[in-house]
Structure formats: structure tokens, C-alpha cells
Amino acid sequence: MQKLMLALALPFALAATMGLAPAFAQEPMKVTIATEGSSPPWNSTDSTGKLIGFDVDLGYELCRRMGATCTFVAQDWDGIIPALTVGKYDAIMGGMSITEKRKKTIDFSMPYAVGFNQIVMRKGLGLPPTDAKAKLNLTQMAASKQATIDTLRTALSGRTLGVLRSSNSEVVVNELFGKVATIRSYDTNENMTMDVAAGRVDGTLADFFVLKTFLESKDGDVAEFYGPMLNGGPWGPGAGIGIRKTDPQLKAAFDKAIASANEDGAIKALTEKWFGMDMSPPK
Amino acid sequence: MDIALIIESIQTLLGGVVLTLELTILSLLIGFVLSVPLAFMRASRSPWLSWPVLAYTYVFRGTPLLVQLFLIYYGLGQLAFVRESFLWLLFRDPFYCALLAFSLNSAAYTIEVFRGGIQSVPPGLVEAAQAIGLSPTKISLRIVFPLAFRTVLPSYANEVVGMIKASSLASTVTLLEITGLARKLVSETFAPYEVFIAAGAIYLGLTFLASRLFNLIELHLSGAPPDKARRPWLLKLRQAL
Amino acid sequence: MGGFQEQFLRGLETTVLVAAISGTLGMLVGLAGAAAKLSRFRVLRMIADAYTTIVRGVPELLVILLVYFGGTAALTALVGSYVEVSALWAGVFSLTVVFGAYATEIFRGAIQAIPRGQTEAALSIGLAPWQTWLLVILPQMARIALPALCNLWISLLKDTSLISIVGLSDIMRVAVVGAGSMRDPLTFYLAASALYLMLTSVSLLTFRLVERRMLAPLH
Numbered sequence: 001m002q003k004l005m006l007a008l009a010l011p012f013a014l015a016a017t018m019g020l021a022p023a024f025a026q027e028p029m030k031v032t033i034a035t036e037g038s039s040p041p042w043n044s045t046d047s048t049g050k051l052i053g054f055d056v057d058l059g060y061e062l063c064r065r066m067g068a069t070c071t072f073v074a075q076d077w078d079g080i081i082p083a084l085t086v087g088k089y090d091a092i093m094g095g096m097s098i099t100e101k102r103k104k105t106i107d108f109s110m111p112y113a114v115g116f117n118q119i120v121m122r123k124g125l126g127l128p129p130t131d132a133k134a135k136l137n138l139t140q141m142a143a144s145k146q147a148t149i150d151t152l153r154t155a156l157s158g159r160t161l162g163v164l165r166s167s168n169s170e171v172v173v174n175e176l177f178g179k180v181a182t183i184r185s186y187d188t189n190e191n192m193t194m195d196v197a198a199g200r201v202d203g204t205l206a207d208f209f210v211l212k213t214f215l216e217s218k219d220g221d222v223a224e225f226y227g228p229m230l231n232g233g234p235w236g237p238g239a240g241i242g243i244r245k246t247d248p249q250l251k252a253a254f255d256k257a258i259a260s261a262n263e264d265g266a267i268k269a270l271t272e273k274w275f276g277m278d279m280s281p282p283k
Numbered sequence: 284m285d286i287a288l289i290i291e292s293i294q295t296l297l298g299g300v301v302l303t304l305e306l307t308i309l310s311l312l313i314g315f316v317l318s319v320p321l322a323f324m325r326a327s328r329s330p331w332l333s334w335p336v337l338a339y340t341y342v343f344r345g346t347p348l349l350v351q352l353f354l355i356y357y358g359l360g361q362l363a364f365v366r367e368s369f370l371w372l373l374f375r376d377p378f379y380c381a382l383l384a385f386s387l388n389s390a391a392y393t394i395e396v397f398r399g400g401i402q403s404v405p406p407g408l409v410e411a412a413q414a415i416g417l418s419p420t421k422i423s424l425r426i427v428f429p430l431a432f433r434t435v436l437p438s439y440a441n442e443v444v445g446m447i448k449a450s451s452l453a454s455t456v457t458l459l460e461i462t463g464l465a466r467k468l469v470s471e472t473f474a475p476y477e478v479f480i481a482a483g484a485i486y487l488g489l490t491f492l493a494s495r496l497f498n499l500i501e502l503h504l505s506g507a508p509p510d511k512a513r514r515p516w517l518l519k520l521r522q523a524l
Numbered sequence: 525m526g527g528f529q530e531q532f533l534r535g536l537e538t539t540v541l542v543a544a545i546s547g548t549l550g551m552l553v554g555l556a557g558a559a560a561k562l563s564r565f566r567v568l569r570m571i572a573d574a575y576t577t578i579v580r581g582v583p584e585l586l587v588i589l590l591v592y593f594g595g596t597a598a599l600t601a602l603v604g605s606y607v608e609v610s611a612l613w614a615g616v617f618s619l620t621v622v623f624g625a626y627a628t629e630i631f632r633g634a635i636q637a638i639p640r641g642q643t644e645a646a647l648s649i650g651l652a653p654w655q656t657w658l659l660v661i662l663p664q665m666a667r668i669a670l671p672a673l674c675n676l677w678i679s680l681l682k683d684t685s686l687i688s689i690v691g692l693s694d695i696m697r698v699a700v701v702g703a704g705s706m707r708d709p710l711t712f713y714l715a716a717s718a719l720y721l722m723l724t725s726v727s728l729l730t731f732r733l734v735e736r737r738m739l740a741p742l743h
Binding site for chain 2: 577684724725
């Protein structure tokens with residue numbers, strides 16, 4: 001039965017692609033890309049209202065390689081996927097991790113950067129010391145890793161933690177500390193770090209560079225990194241470009257552009273410019 | 284449109300009703316208590332009494348509640364002397380920040396509603412009360428205010444409905460009332476219409492109940508003859524009030 | 525404020541623009557709504573009743589979120605092909621829906637406040653129904669509705685702050701972005717308050733002047 005359906009569907013599919021491909025090649029592609037706009041150095045808004053950051057620079061670079069005209073727009077994180085699916089824009093570039101859960105709703109390009117995340121806690125809470133330079137990949141949980149997590153859980157029990165709504169950090173915090181700590185969700189990273197500075201929350205888990213920018217800002221000296229640098233697990237293989245499932249041509253175009261930018265070192269150069277280190281994906 | 288998801292969302296969002304009602308009712312109560320004396324000041328002929336209150340209502344009615352909420356929540360949190368004082372025990376908690384913003388805002392509107400009512404009370408009644416030797420406080424609270432309240436009841440009912448709706452802004456300062464839960468649910472299900480329609484239905488229910496309640500109170504206060512209140516439950520409610 | 529002054533100016537422009545368009549469209553919706561509510565046709569009355577009951581019973585924030593996320597899908601289904609709804613038009617549309625619902629009630633009340641004799645007199649001197657509406661009912665209604673419309677306009681100005689949540693760069697959004705990136709919420713939200721207060725004050729003064737003009741011939 002399935003074979004029969006396939007056989008019937010094949011001519012239609014072929015006709016559709018043949019009909020679409022030339023039309024697609026003729027038009028200069030216009031792509032609107034959304035980013036969150038308050039997560040420096042990934043993306044932020046400067047004082048003239050312009051969106052800047054690694055995502056924006058790389059976005060324009062990829063578009064140049066695709067021969068497309070691109071515009072960036074800002075969108076709060078909690079609505080960034082729904083607004084993509086209803087067609088407010090064509091792609092998301094906001095340091096968004098490729099996750100299984102998101103893949104149920106949207107497609108992703110191949111990873112364009114691999115970041116990591118860390119907890120920041122306010123100073124003076126009397127927490128036991130940890131090694132903030134250590135790294136921990138949550139993908140395969142060994143016994144030694146579980147011990148580190150258990151220590152963290154004991155240290156953070158009874159504390160209040162802020163997270164960005166709909167972020168992977170929210171998933172991780174809920175999973176690891178949801179039973180022992182109070183969790184508050186924010187619309188933007190900046191509102192969240194303002195509350196860390198004010199002391200409404202004791203700490204947060206978020207993208208390492210977002211938090212580094214906060215700790216280096218004028219009210220960042222009240223807090224410090226705590227516990228190991230985290231990646232893998234719910235964060236998946238890295239940050240990818242979010243694309244509607246109905247838009248495979250765009251995904252293919254982005255994949256091609258990312259592969260070429262990774263090959264000739266453009267991604268490496270841009271990550272070094274914005275993050276001060278090489279965060280390009282494995283080739 | 285997924286009807287099953289709407290029903291499921293309503294069930295989840297009902298968990299936020301308690302917080303929505305807490306915020307609404309407490310803000311209205313505090314707003315009411317603040318607004319009665321301030322409305323008399325506002326209605327007074329002395330500019331020394333009336334102008335400061337006018338300045339308060341003017342500013343709070345002339346700026347968006349969202350700005351007021353963010354000023355109290357993020358603005359006060361920025362000030363070191365607030366963070367180091369006992370006040371921080373309250374302002375540290377988003378609930379009290381929202382409560383303060385909503386109460387001050389609601390008071391500003393309620394003052395102007397009550398002022399209108401107070402000024403509509405015929406001066407003859409006040410003079411009569413003075414003639415029989417009632418104290419000014421007694422006149423204000425026992426004669427003028429009840430009459431004023433009855434006159435402005437429909438406007439006050441609008442303020443109550445407005446407050447139920449305005450409480451949705453609490454979602455912007457991390458509180459998980461109905462709208463907060465809805466936004467959280469959207470970020471989990473990626474299904475904005477179903478969830479927001481569900482939230483809308485719950486608010487519609489709440490505002491409908493509030494309007495009905497005020498209609499009944501109005502009916503009761505207008506002293507409608509019992510035969511108008513044909514339904515027995517209405518009679519019971521009238522007796523209870 | 526680190527160069528945010530210019531952005532605030534542009535935000536002010538956006539806020540005024542969105543309020544002006546939604547206010548104008550909302551007035552038209554209100555007139556149509558009031559006509560429907562007072563119509564002989566039961567279906568029209570029911571539609572108008574459902575519209576005002578639902579919109580006035582649901583938070584403005586939810587209406588905006590629904591229109592922003594649901595608007596594109598609904599329009600696409602309606603037209604049959606993909607329709608782009610920008611943040612600006614989503615904001616304008618949702619505020620129009622809200623403004624129109626309240627304006628409907630204001631206009632309905634104002635029309636009902638005009639003595640029936642006026643319509644009867646107009647019809648008896650041979651005016652057509654549309655002339656009666658345009659020349660007799662509307663001018664009198666406008667005068668009665670003016671104070672309530674002034675309040676509604678001020679609510680609209682303030683409600684525009686909610687569209688910042690869907691990413692439109694109005695006064696509020698500039699304040700949120702500035703507060704975050706300069707880490708100085710107090711200054712930025714106070715600046716936003718001052719701008720809104722200025723807008724509402726100018727509106728109040730304008731309405732006072734118009735009111736005086738309109739009332740003058742009667743005295």
C-alpha cells in the first residue's frame with residue numbers, strides 16, 4: 001500500500017520541484033531573519049536601535065554567499081518560534097540551540113557555532129566553592145558527572161533562579177533544580193540579569209557569553225560564575241538557524257553557505273571577533 | 284484550530300485564576316481605601332487639598348500602567364538605598380511590586396470616579412445634616428459617600444472589570460497568573476491561538492461574573508420592589524447583601 | 525542617555541502614528557458597530573453585541589497577542605494566499621479592534637440620548653434616512669460623545685505601550701531596550717512616563733478646545 005502511494009505521489013513531487021526550481025532561481029531571494037536582540041555578544045541592540053552582534057554579522061555574511069537580500073528584526077524569545085511558523089519572518093538566528101523538542105515544530109540548518117552555558121550566582125550567599133573552569137557535557141551522564149550535579153543541587157537548594165522563558169537553560173534548570181529551587185521566567189536576558197543585580201533572584205543559568213557581558217558590566221560585580229561550564233544534553237549539537245519546515249530550499253541554501261563559511265574560516269574569524277575565541281562547529 | 288488543546292489549556296490556565304483574583308481583589312481593596320479620603324480632598328474647594336490629589340490622579344491616569352509597573356519593579360530595584368532598606372522585603376517580591384502598581388493606579392481612577400459622585404450630592408442634604416448637628420466626618424461617611432457611591436456604581440463597576448483585565452500585565456514581571464501561564468504554555472506547545480483563546484475565555488468568564496455581580500448590587504441599591512426580583516436566588520442574595 | 529534621545533523621538537513618532545491610525549479606523553468601526561446595534565436586523569445586533577462583549581471582557585494584552593500570532597494565519601486562510609502582517613499593522617489592527625468596541629458603546633449611547641422627535645421631525649420635512657443620519661443625528665451625537673471619546677483616545681495612547689511586546693519600536697520598546705542595555709531602568713522609564721504624560725496632556729488640551737468650539741453656537 002505504502003509503495004503504491006509513493007509511486008502515485010512521485011510524479012507529483014517531481015512536477016512540483018521542476019515547476020518550482022526555475023521560478024525560485026530567477027527571483028533574488030529576500031530573507032527576513034529574527035533575533036532576540038538582548039543577548040550580547042550573540043545579538044543586541046545598539047543605541048541607534050540597530051541590531052548588532054555575532055548572529056547579525058554572520059547572518060549578513062551567509063546571505064552574501066547565498067546571493068540573498070537579508071533584513072534583521074527583533075522578537076522576544078518566547079514568541080520567536082510561533083512567529084516564525086506563522087510567517088512573520090523566514091529564519092531565526094539568535095544563538096538558538098538545535099534541540100529535538102524544537103525540531104518537532106521547525107527545521108534547523110546545520111550548526112553554525114557551538115557555545116556553552118554556565119550558572120552565575122550572587123556573591124556572599126555562602127555557597128560552597130566550585131571549579132568554574134571545569135567543563136561538563138550533559139549528553140552522556142557518567143557517575144562522576146552525576147556527582148558534580150548532585151553537589152550543585154545541594155548548594156542551590158532553597159535558592160531562587162531566573163531563566164529566560166523558552167530557553168534550553170529553562171529546560172535544564174527545571175530538570176536539575178526544579179524540585180529544590182524557586183524558578184522565575186523572564187522575557188529578556190537583560191531584564192533577568194537586572195534582577196540578579198537587584199537581588200530578586202540569587203542566580204541564573206544562561207549562555208556563557210551573555211553572562212560574561214553582564215559580569216563585566218557596571219553592576220556585574222555582585223555576582224560570579226558558579227559550577228562547571230555546561231553544554232550538550234538539551235542544548236544539542238550547537239546553535240543553528242531556525243527555518244519553517246515548509247521551506248526546504250532556504251534550509252539547503254543556508255546549509256551550503258554555512259559549510260562554505262566554516263570551510264574558509266569566516267565563521268572562525270567572526271567568533272573570534274565577537275567571543276574572543278574559536279567557537280566554529282566541527283568541520 | 285484544535286478544540287481539544289483549547290480545553291486542555293483552559294484546565295492548565297485555571298491554575299492562574301487564584302493569583303489573578305488575589306491581585307485584582309487586593310488592588311481594588313487598597314485602591315478603594317486610599318481613594319475615599321483622597322476623593323473628598325479632590326472634591327474640596329480648597330486648592331491646597333485638591334491640587335496635590337489632582338497631580339497624583341493626573342500622572343497616574345496619564346501614563347500607561349505598564350510603564351508604572353516597570354518603574355516600580357525595575358526602577359526601584361536599581362536604587363541601592365531601596366535595596367538596603369526594610370522596603371526591599373516587599374519590593375524584592377514581584378507580587379508586591381505588581382500589587383503596589385495596580386493599587387496606586389486603581390486608586391487614581393477610583394478617586395476621580397468618587398469625586399464625580401461626591402460633587403453630585405445635592406448641597407441641601409449636607410446642610411440638612413449640619414443643621415441636625417452631625418459631625419463633618421459623619422456627614423461625609425454616613426451621608427455623602429453612600430449617596431455618591433450609589434450614583435457612580437456603574438462607573439465603579441467598569442473600574443473593577445478594568446482591573447481584572449489590567450492584572451494580566453503582572454505576567455511581564457514573572458508572575459504566573461492567567462496570562463503568565465498562557466505565555467509559558469505557548470512557549471511549551473508553540474500553539475499561540477489555542478492557548479490565548481483559552482485565556483481569553485477565562486477572562487471573559489471573570490469579567491462577565493463581575494458585571495453580573497454589580498448589576499445585582501445596583502438592583503439591590505436602587506431598591507427595586509421584590510416582585511422585580513422574581514427568581515428566589517436573587518431574593519436570597521438581596522437579603523444577604 | 526547614550527544616544528537614545530533620537531530613538532525616543534522615533535518611538536514617539538511610532539506611538540502617535542499607531543494611535544492616530546487606530547483611532548481613526550476605530551471611529552469608523554464604532555460608527556458601524558453603533559449602527560448595527562441599533563439596526564432592525566437581529567443578526568446585526570447579535571454580531572455587534574458579541575463583538576463588544578468579547579473585546580471589552582478580555583485584556584487588551586491578550587487581544588494584541590492573539591492578533592499578532594493569529595492575524596496572519598486568519599488572513600491567509602481568508603485570502604487564500606500568504607499575507608504578510610507587519611508588527612505595525614498587527615498593532616494597528618488589534619488597537620482598532622479594541623478602540624472600535626468601546627467606540628461602538630459610546631456612539632450607541634450618544635445616539636440613544638438624542639430625542640426621537642429629532643428623527644421624526646427630520647423625516648417629516650422630507651429628508652431621506654441617510655440625510656437624517658448625516659445632517660441631524662451625527663452632529664448632535666458627536667457633541668454628546670466627545671467627552672467619552674476623549675477618555676477613550678487617552679486610553680488608546682496608553683494602550684499603544686502594549687504593542688512593544690510584539691516588537692514594534694514605540695516609546696515603551698525604546699525604554700525597555702535602553703533600560704536593558706544601559707542598565708538604567710529608572711531614567712528610561714521616567715523618560716517614557718514624561719513622553720506619555722506630554723501626549724495625554726496635549727490630547728486633553730486639544731479636546732477642551734474642540735469642545736468649546738462645538739458648544740459655542742448653543743450659547
